[in-house]
Amino acid sequence: MTRLLLIALFTTALIFSTERATASIELITNGDFETGDFTGWANSATGAGLEFTINGGSFNPTGPGGALAPIAGQFDAVSSQTSSALNLVTQIFQVPLNITNATFSWADRIRNFGGQFSDPNQEFRVLIEDMAGGLIQEIFSTDPGDPLQQVGPNNRLFDLTTLLQSLAGQDIQIAFEQQDNLLYFNATIDNVSLQVDVIPEPTAALVWVVLASCLGGTTLRRRFR
Ligand SMILES: [Ca+2]
Ligand SMILES: [Ca+2]
Numbered sequence: 001m002t003r004l005l006l007i008a009l010f011t012t013a014l015i016f017s018t019e020r021a022t023a024s025i026e027l028i029t030n031g032d033f034e035t036g037d038f039t040g041w042a043n044s045a046t047g048a049g050l051e052f053t054i055n056g057g058s059f060n061p062t063g064p065g066g067a068l069a070p071i072a073g074q075f076d077a078v079s080s081q082t083s084s085a086l087n088l089v090t091q092i093f094q095v096p097l098n099i100t101n102a103t104f105s106w107a108d109r110i111r112n113f114g115g116q117f118s119d120p121n122q123e124f125r126v127l128i129e130d131m132a133g134g135l136i137q138e139i140f141s142t143d144p145g146d147p148l149q150q151v152g153p154n155n156r157l158f159d160l161t162t163l164l165q166s167l168a169g170q171d172i173q174i175a176f177e178q179q180d181n182l183l184y185f186n187a188t189i190d191n192v193s194l195q196v197d198v199i200p201e202p203t204a205a206l207v208w209v210v211l212a213s214c215l216g217g218t219t220l221r222r223r224f225r
Contacts, residue, residue: 024197027093028174031106031192033075042090043077049085052077052176055188063184064113071107071153071190078188084181092131092173093194095164101197102160104174107190110142110150114182117142124187126156127175128163136172137163153190164196 029040036054045051053059054075060067061080070076079087106126114122125141139158174194178187 022197023200024195025096027096027194027196028091028192031194032073032190033077034073036075038077038089040091042092043088044090045081045085045087047085048081048083049087050080050082051087052079052089052178052189061184061186063186065111065184065186068109068151068188071109071188073190076188076190078186079178080186081180081184086177086179087187088175088177089189090129090173090175091192092171094171095167095169096196096198097168097201098199099161099164099168099196100199102164103157103195104139104160104193105155105157105195106176106192107153107155108150109152109154109186109188111186111188112142112148113184114180115148116182117144117146117148118182119143120179122180122182122185124176124178124185127177128160129173129175131171131173133173133175136167139174153188160194 043051055078057069126139128136
C-alpha cells in the first residue's frame with residue numbers, strides 16, 4: 001500500500017513537473033496600449049519632444065504625417081515633436097531565472113520627413129538597457145539608406161533567449177527611442193511583447209522531495225522486515 005502511494009506521489013510529481021516545465025510568461029504590461037494610457041510604461045522626452053501620444057485613430061502629429069488608424073485594437077502610441085528631440089517610452093522588468101526561450105516582438109510604423117536616416121540623430125531604435133539607462137544591447141534601429149516611409153505596420157520579432165539567460169535575476173528595461181534633428185519624425189509602436197518560457201523553481205525541488213520520500217520509505221520498510 002505504502003509503495004503504491006509513493007509510486008503515485010512520484011508519478012504525480014513527474015507529471016506536474018512536465019506540465020510546469022512549459023510555463024510561459026508575458027513580461028510586458030500593457031504592451032498593446034489598450035488601457036488607453038501608458039500604464040506600465042514611463043513616457044518622456046527631451047528637447048522639443050512632445051513624447052509618445054496615445055492614438056485612437058485621430059491623433060494628428062505636428063508636421064506632415066497626418067492621423068492613422070491604430071496598428072491593432074483601439075490604441076497605439078505615436079511620437080511627435082516641434083523641433084530637435086528625443087522621445088522615449090521605457091518599461092522595467094525583472095528577468096526570470098531558468099529561461100528556456102525568450103521572444104521579443106512588436107509592431108511599428110516609421111515615418112521620417114527628414115530626408116534621410118542618420119545615426120543616432122535621426123533614428124528610431126529599440127534597446128535593452130540597465131536600470132541607469134546604460135546600453136546592454138541594441139535590438140533594432142533604422143539605418144542610413146532605409147526607406148523613409150515604412151507605414152507597415154511592420155512586425156518585428158527577435159530571439160532574446162541567450163541575452164536574457166545572461167541577465168537572469170536582474171532588473172532591466174526596454175526602451176523605444178525616436179530621435180530627430182533633421183525634420184519631423186513619427187514612430188508608432190503597438191503590440192509590444194516579451195514572452196518567455198521558464199522552468200519554475202519549485203519543480204526541481206518538488207521532484208527531489210518526492211524522490212527523497214520514496215527512498216526514505218524504502219529504507220524504513222527494509223528496517224521493519
Ligand atoms: Ca493596440
Ligand atoms: Ca541605426
